Amino acid sequence: MNQHFSSTDLTLSPGFAAPSGDVVRIVDLKRRFGRTPAVDGVSLTVRKGEILGIIGRSGAGKSTLIRCLNGLERPDAGQIFVEGREITGLGERELQPLRRRIGMIFQHFNLLSAKTVEDNVALPLKIEGRPKAERLARAAELLDLVGLADKAKAYPASLSGGQKQRVGIARALAARPALLLSDEATSALDPETTRSILSLLKDINRKLGLTILLITHEMEVVRTIADRVAVLDAGRIIEEGAVWSVFADPQSEVTRSLLGGIRPQLPGEIAGRLARSGGEAILRVDIAGEAARLPLLQDLSAAIPGRYRLVHGGIDHIQGEPVGTLFLGVGIAAGRLAEAVEFLNARGARAEVLGHVTDDA
Incomplete structure (x- = not known):
């Protein structure tokens, strides 16, 4: 193959x-x-x-x-x-x-309903004027590549949406x-x-x-x-x-x-109770790359003692790089809150105070 x-x-x-x-x-x-x-x-x-x-x-x-x-x-x-x-x-x-x-694959597949799967895949080569044996051999290779070798003689109407798109991908690759x-x-x-x-x-x-x-x-x-x-x-x-x-x-x-739909957001129940002052501070901390590999919360707690808890969020990995958003509940003296934000930012994070909540979030 x-x-x-x-x-x-x-x-x-x-x-x-x-x-x-x-x-x-x-x-x-x-x-x-x-x-x-x-x-x-x-x-x-x-x-x-x-x-x-x-x-x-x-x-x-x-x-x-x-x-x-x-x-x-x-x-x-x-x-x-x-x-x-x-x-x-x-x-x-x-x-x-x-x-x-340039090969093209489309949202609605664009397959010819009157042609078999293998004929749909081979169509670009037919337009080029390639011999039938070559067209069918290439179609067989590509259907194997996309996991549909057993559907060569089937018609598009019998396929699922995912199978139709696999045929569309095979067809797009026909002319290399x-x-x-x-x-x-x-x-x-x-x-x-x-x-x-x-x-x-x-x-x-x-x-x-x-x-x-x-x-x-x-x-x-x-x-x-x-x-x-x-x-x-x-x-x-x-x-x-x-x-x-x-x-x-x-x-x-x-x-x-x-x-917005795939990055962590502060839960609405907490966001609806945010106030300018009083109670526990809520910090949003965006981290990526090297900053996400550091023990930031451990270092922060050692540098500025207080109560730190994870309210929401987490770390994802994209292209092998850690990327995350953390929402922290922070209980420290009001005068040291800006110092904590500065500490996190100095280590490559992006931190901001979203507000305060007066009871447990």
Whole structure:
């Protein structure tokens, strides 16, 4: 099986420059619809072999950006380089070999109901004019790769949503693309199926060294699979970086809002009783990287004696880095509270006093 996916399988189509470190480079891209800027000066790179997540709310410009990237939408200004070749000025005929270098998987699968699973997977090769024996052999390899070797003769109507998406992934890989675009590919799936599809994509990324660009509105998808994340809002990239770093220290209000569902929040019962003074202080402490590996609470208690308890929160691991939010109940002299915050901040945490509660939280 492995011999079918050697590095020679990812050689470039004729007419394309050899890739450097970037499979895609976008420079100051703009696309308007009437007076509305859908993409407004986006510059972005997708590096060879990485998984990049582009996240944003509905209407942020994600779909327009991806349509510009695969040549379905013409930008008004800016440049797009795919494997070193600038594509915005290419005609339809010149775009055809480019599109074979870009595989697509979709939210609603886009399978042909009248064709078998193997015929759906082999369709891109049929369009290329490849011999039938070659098409079916490639389809068999890919169905094995996605765990559906026994479904080759089945029709899409008999498959579950997760199985349909696996067929869609196999089809996207048929022409041995350099880049896989995932457009909200897990949005129609339940959480368990979503996890299995993301695991499959990560496995394909490792086995084939395939570059993947994910378009999503779900931070959980980004956390599970991506190496880097770019946050899109009103057609602009407002934040970009390693996933663990952005999750640990979101710079924009939009990013903080998107993270709201998966970052620990102070329980409403406690938040509703916060006051400016009196009783136990409630501290929010955000930690990541080296700061999260230190015995911060032990050191804090030794430096500033008092009563410290964990009210809520915990530590997660993203890309192998610890990232967490802790809500602490602190009982110390009022005059030393600012000192405790300063102590935590000096050790790489981000601490703030949220308020006080007058009885046990």
